[in-house]
Amino acid sequence: MVTRFILIISLLIIAASVSAQKGNVPGNSAGTITNSNNAMEFVPVPGGCFSMGSSAGGRDEMPVHDVCVSGFYMAKYEVTQGQWRSIMGNNPSRFNRCGDDCPVEQVSWHDAQDFIQRLNSITGREHRLPTEAEWEYACRSGGIGDQEYCGSVDVDVTSWHEGNSGRRSHPVGKKAPNSLGIFDMSGNVWEWVQDWKGSYPSARQIDPVGAEASSTRVRRGGSWLYGPGQSRAAWRSSGYPGDIAPDIGFRLAVSGSN
Numbered sequence: 001m002v003t004r005f006i007l008i009i010s011l012l013i014i015a016a017s018v019s020a021q022k023g024n025v026p027g028n029s030a031g032t033i034t035n036s037n038n039a040m041e042f043v044p045v046p047g048g049c050f051s052m053g054s055s056a057g058g059r060d061e062m063p064v065h066d067v068c069v070s071g072f073y074m075a076k077y078e079v080t081q082g083q084w085r086s087i088m089g090n091n092p093s094r095f096n097r098c099g100d101d102c103p104v105e106q107v108s109w110h111d112a113q114d115f116i117q118r119l120n121s122i123t124g125r126e127h128r129l130p131t132e133a134e135w136e137y138a139c140r141s142g143g144i145g146d147q148e149y150c151g152s153v154d155v156d157v158t159s160w161h162e163g164n165s166g167r168r169s170h171p172v173g174k175k176a177p178n179s180l181g182i183f184d185m186s187g188n189v190w191e192w193v194q195d196w197k198g199s200y201p202s203a204r205q206i207d208p209v210g211a212e213a214s215s216t217r218v219r220r221g222g223s224w225l226y227g228p229g230q231s232r233a234a235w236r237s238s239g240y241p242g243d244i245a246p247d248i249g250f251r252l253a254v255s256g257s258n
Contacts, residue, residue, distance in 0.1 A: 040075055040083065042254055043181050045134070047071035050143025052136055053200055054234035061234045066204040067133050073254040074130060074138045077172040077183055078103040078191065079115070087119050094246035101171040103189045103249040109217045109241035112192050112250045129194040130253035132218045132236075133208050139186070139221070139233045141179040148232055150185035150221070151178030155228040159187030165224035169247065186231040189249035190219040197238035216240055223247035 049068040054061045082100025084107075085091045092106045107115075116127050130138070137143055139150040151158045157176045160169070165187075173183045185191075195218045198211025210218065216238035222231035225247040229235065239248070 040079075040252065041077070042073035042252075043076050045069075045072050045074050045138050045180060046142055048137075048143050050137055050140060052133060052205075052234075054232070057232065057234050058236070060199065060236050063200055063202045065200055065202055067137070067208060068204070068206045069133055069137045070207055071256070072130070072134060073256060074134070074180075074182055075251040075253065076177075076181060078189060078249050078251045080104060080172060084115065087115055087122070092244070095169050098169060099171060101173075102169050103172055103184070105169060105189050105246050105249045106244045107192075107249060108244050109192045109239075111244070116252070125254065127252045127254055129192055129250060131207075131209055132193045132195040132220065133205070134253060135185075135191070135193050135220045136233060138180065138182060139178065144179070149228075150182070150231075150233055151176060155186065155231055158185075159222065159228070159231040160184070160224045161187045161222060161231050162225060162227045167224065169224050185221050186233070187222050188224060189221075189247050190223045190237060190245075191221045192248070192250040193218045193220055197236070214238075219248065 047070045049066060051064050052067040053064040055064050080100060081091050081093050081096065081098070081102050081104045084104040091104070092111070093102070093104055094106055095102060112129060116129070119127055141151065147153050149155050149158050155161060156164055158178070159175060169189055172188070175184060175187070177183045178185065195210025196212070196214035197216045197218050198214055219237040219239055222235060230237065
């Protein structure tokens, strides 16, 4: 339960240096792993190839192209307000009365990087934002499904969006996960990814990292403020790296084979 993880996070941070010396890194090939340094759960995403984009969506979702992604670990939940506070000592969220299990929001891409840098210095593990390709691959359950949303053909099953959210964010993990066991990739809050925004290539890509440079960074997944269309697996959004809003958050990834 997410709440239980939050309650023990301080003790786990104290033990971080000991855990790091013991080589506490991802390595379990089956099931969900728990990062005992920061009480965040990470789900193994096996490497593979998939068709990225959509021919039925907006122009920036095309062309549909083949992408191969190395295995990695994706956070089971969006970073929560309780986790942010435990690392950063504050809570920037507009919906700060929602509770520690609600996603942190009103954080910029730069803010996410600051959180990651501090978390990594505490834990000794290299957390990061997922790439855009990793994000869509994980949303599509490792490329094995062609569902319109991240885990379902029915947006209400997996997503908090404009039509059902009551115009606010909600605690993570309340909607159904996708088949990998990852929650809230559709809806709740937009999620920053690592990439600069750029046009898709037509050629096959292996572990792409997006455009070399641009003015905006990619956000994925839709949010409580937007309609079902923005919660689609292929929908692409972006914003200036300094942008903040009460429907923008992030989730973490960790490199590594599984």
